[in-house]
Amino acid sequence: MEYQNKKMFKFAIFFLHFLFTISSSSTIIPLPSTLRASARNQSWSSPNSSFSLLFVPITRSSFFLAITYNPGNVIVWSASNNGTGDAVVVDSGGMLNLLRNGALRLVNGSGPIVWDTGTANRGVSHASIDDSGNFQLLNSDSFPLWSSFENPTDTLVPSQNFTVGKILHSGSYSLSLDRSGNLTLKWNDTVEYWSLGFNSSINGNLSSPRFMLRPNGILIGLDPSIPSGMVNMAFSTDYGEGNDGFRFLRMDDDGNLRIYSTSGNSVAGNVTPTWAAVTDQCQVFGFCGDTGICNYRDSNPICGCPSQNFEPIDGRKGCKRKVELEDCPGDVSMLQLEHTKFLTYPPEVSEQTFIVGIAACRSNCLQSGSCIASTLVADGSGFCYMKTPSFVSGYQGAVLPSTSFVKVCGQAVPNPPLYKDTSGKYDESRLHVMVVVVVVLAILLALVAVATGFWCWFYWGSEKSGYISAKYELFDYASGAPMKFSYKELQQFTKGFSEKLGKGGFGAVYKGILTNRMAVAVKQLEGIEQGEKQFRMEVATISSTHHLNLVRLVGFCAEGRHRLLVYEFLRNGSLDKFLFTPEESLNWENRFNIALGTARGITYLHEECRDCIIHCDIKPENILLDEVHTAKVSDFGLAKLMNPKDHKYLTLASIRGTRGYLAPEWLANLPITSKCDVYSYGMVLLELVSGRRNFEVSPETDGKKFSLWAYSEYEKGNIEAIVDKRLEQVNREQVVRAILVSFWCIQEQPLQRPMMGKVVQMLEGVIDIERLPTPEPVAEVSGSSTTMTLNSNVGALSTYATSTTAPSSSPSFINMGISPPRSEKDTAKESSSLLGLK
Known part of the structure; x- marks a missing residue:
């Protein structure tokens, strides 16, 4: 009886665990279970069907076992041979068997086991696959005894840790992590041609380094010894642009490590690379095989042979001599290759390296029995690398300063102008096509020239001739x-x-x-x-x-x-008509995209142009919208045209601005920097949220200008009062982010305002927004005119009441283009102060 009670108790515990596991976003696969290669649409899928374990067909009679991301069918894991990453192939009778003893085995139709997890009789109670793409074999305590995350093949998905001892394989190439925190790419586990580490950034000893790809496309390094918890190491080009798509990191068979992105519910094939470890593909060791030479056609890497003394092997397997050196009946000579280098990475750097001239670099290799090629790096170092017969990987480019030599039998026969491509076929057909295209274009241009001549002869001197230019x-x-x-x-x-x-x-x-x-x-x-x-x-x-x-x-x-x-x-005109007129309006998604687009445009002017361009007049009227409401900043660079005598600083006497958007430094006669544009952008951003002018005064705002009233409402936590009432639905997180960023942009001190590049990151949510500082007293420009020109003469300045300090009886004010009420006496005094440029 006691035995039966214990048995029932264990069964109840297992049943409760089973229910808990189901509720925790995992699909349970009981023992025993089977997947058949011949059974179409049979799979073990995660609860939300994002990931599935299934057989992927290669041909009608061959399959391999893989975990795919659906519906894009991106393969993120496969049952593969250790050390190569090559998937194990089975015939149409192949099966995946999850046995009662806990073994997970892949068998061919004829019966032999071709792949096994080695978990037989280790206490496996069930299997599961979760919404992150991890397939696991678990015991009754939900402890994983085997998982796909711990046995990666060539791909990492978000939330999958890559730790010391794990390796991604793809053909001859591999990715590994050492204990010092360096990711390394290797060819044949010997030649290390790329490395990325984070230990140098923290200057500390690492206890258990690991890497992970975040869903937003950032590759991060993690270790308990890192004070901040993590280090950002690489960014995909679309990082921070939402998590609707799926991103993954893959070790490709061309030797490069890449981050790939899909867009939303993408279909198979709609996958694009958004980051590559080796930006120059020709720098990947062995990319074109032994004695192959990598070059570029347009932006695509192609492979060829050093000369006509060689013949290509299929694909990217390299080249072989038509006559091997040991079989050479005559003399051996050295073929000289200009703008070419044979890649040399550790451990080869310390071996067979000499400091000699070009003649010695050639002759030393010719006289050496072990050297088959040499490279002189013309970078001032004088290094000459002697290549042994193990493997030679070449790179040729018009801007490479290196000169290389390779041994050939008899006389060296140079290549024809066109290289052979990766398939080993000549480009003669392409040459013929190009010749035909050139001839056709020449005939068309001749006809156009004749027609133009007749047109000019008939219409010369008429009214229409004015349009010729x-x-x-x-x-x-x-x-x-x-x-x-x-x-x-x-x-x-x-x-x-x-x-x-x-x-x-x-x-x-x-x-x-x-x-x-x-x-x-x-x-x-x-x-x-x-x-x-x-x-x-x-x-x-x-x-x-x-x-x-x-x-x-x-x-x-x-x-x-x-x-x-x-x-x-731009047909949609300027932003102001959509914000401040009742007839037009924009939804929140459009407004937020306009805010981001405007910020990116200003960032380009400030930080990405050869010379920093300060706009000096950022306002809704200068933000134009195209047919799909994409924001485009206009009138940039005009401030420089208006001020030809001083390109370093824009002065109070020579610049134009707009009421409500001018930064305080205009009135203090301080140098004008890009932070003035940041201030103006902050005002525009607040207007995008509210749909009201930042200097607007109404009973609703208690007689205060809207920008000051908005800050007080934010302090009370009344965000809804700031948001435009015409907006029926908003993303509250984005709204709060936009309001905080606007308050940071309109700080009184220029140094407290962020750079526009950081503004973009804060809006995107890539970085956290810090707590706002305590508000400061502010200078103010007021007046009835919307646009004004500030001049250094008395008549112009007396038109605008200004304040450089708030009265002692007034509360503290943040810099939002506002000031407390003033008496006529105060106004006169403040105007005099400005005239003295104090």
């Missing part, structure tokens, strides 16, 4: 160079400047149509005193900026006193 502007525009237009042409394109789109601080804007039917926006600049040559130089600088979130400059006019810029026309 602009006839081919489409071609110039496509080349990226700004077109030079005459003032008369722009008058014609704009119908005498009749359709006015708006007026900003730099001049009026008119709509125009070019002769190729392209719509443009023509801006007439005011106050430009530069000569034509200097103006064209500045325009060239502006036109060299290319970014998705910047308005493209099509052309310009510098004729006499006329200075005009021609931009692409």
Whole structure:
């Protein structure tokens, strides 16, 4: 009786554990169970069906066992032979058997075991596969006795730890982690050609280093001894752009380690690489096989042979001599290869390395019985590497300074101009195609030239001849160079400047149509005193900026006193009409994307251009939207055009700005830096959230300007009061993030404001947003005019009441373009203070 009670108790415990496991996002596979290769659509899948263990067909009669990510069918694990990473192949009668004794075995149709986990009679009670893609064999205490995560093949998925002792294999290549915290890529487990480590960043001893790919596309290093807990080591190009897609790290058979991304519910084949360990594929040792030479056609690596003394082996298996050196009936000579190097990595660096000249590097190898090739690295070191017969991996490129030599039998026969590709076939067919294309294009160009000649002969001197100079502007525009237009042409394109789109601080804007039917926006600049040559130089600088979130400059006019810029026309106009007019509105997703796009555009101007470009007038009117509401910053670089005498700092006397968006340093006569744009962007960001002007005053805001009122509401935790009432649905996390970032951007001290690159990261949620500092008193610009020009004369300054210090009786104010109420006496005093530039 007691025995039966114990047995029932154990059964109850197991049953409860079984139910708990099911509820914890794992699918339970009981003992015994079987998967058959011939049974279509048979699999063991995770609860949300993201991952499945199944047989993947190679042909109609051959299969291999794998874990795939669905629905993309990305293979993340396979039953493979240890040491190679090659999947074990079974025939159509193959089966995966989970036996009662806990063994998991892959058998062929004829009966032999081809793969085994080695878990027989070790207490396995069941198997499971969870939503992270981990397949496990567990005992009754849910302790894993074997798991796919602990036995990786060539791929790592997010949350899968890569620790010391584990290896990713792919053909001759492998990825491993040593105890010092270095990831290394090796060829044949001997030649280490790439390494990435994090121990140097912490200067400490590592106890149990490990790597992991996060779902957002960041490769991190982890160890208990790291004070911060982790170190970011690599970033995919789409890191932080949401977790809708699936990212994974794979050791590819070409010897490169890559992060791949899928987009949402991708289908098979829609997988793109977003990071590569070795950016130059030709630097991967052995990529083109023994004695193969790697080169590039466009951006694609191709493989060829050193000369016609060699013949290719199929695929990327390298090249072999047509006559081997030991069978050479005559003399052996040295083939010289310009701009070529034979890759040399540890441990070869310390062996057969000499400091000699080019002649000695050649002759020493020729006279040595063990040397088959040599490379002189022309980098000033004088190093000559002698290659032994073990393996030679070559790289050739037009910019490589190295010269190499290789032994051949008899006279060296150079290669024809075209290399052989990776399949070993000549490019003669491609050459024939190119010849035909060139001939056809030549005939077409001749016909165009004849037609153009007739057209000019018939219409020369007529009214239409004025358009000849602009006839081919489409071609110039496509080349990226700004077109030079005459003032008369722009008058014609704009119908005498009749359709006015708006007026900003730099001049009026008119709509125009070019002769190729392209719509443009023509801006007439005011106050430009530069000569034509200097103006064209500045325009060239502006036109060299290319970014998705910047308005493209099509052309310009510098004729006499006329200075005009021609931009692409964006049909949705400027952001302000969507924020501040009741007829138009945007949903939260569009607003957040506009905030991100604008921040990225400004980041490009500040941090990614050759010269930092300060916009000086960031406001909703200068943020334009295309058909899909993509934000594009306009009027960038115009501040420099307005201030030709001083390119280092923009001064109070020479710059234009807009009420509500000017940073305090304008009024303190301090140097103007990129932090002024950060301040203006913060004001725009707050307006994107609220749909109200930052300087707006209303009974709803208790008579305070909206920016100050918004901060007080944030301190009370009343976020909903700040958000635009027209928004029916918002992402609260994004809203809070945007509000906090806006408050950071409009800090009074420029040093407290973040750089725009950090603003983008905070908005994306890549980095945490720190606690806001205590609010400070603030300087204020007020007035009835929306756009103003600050001059150093009394008449202009007396128009705007300013404050450099808050009255002692007033509360503390954060820098949001606001100040406490002031008396007329205070105003006069403050204006005098500003005039003295105190």
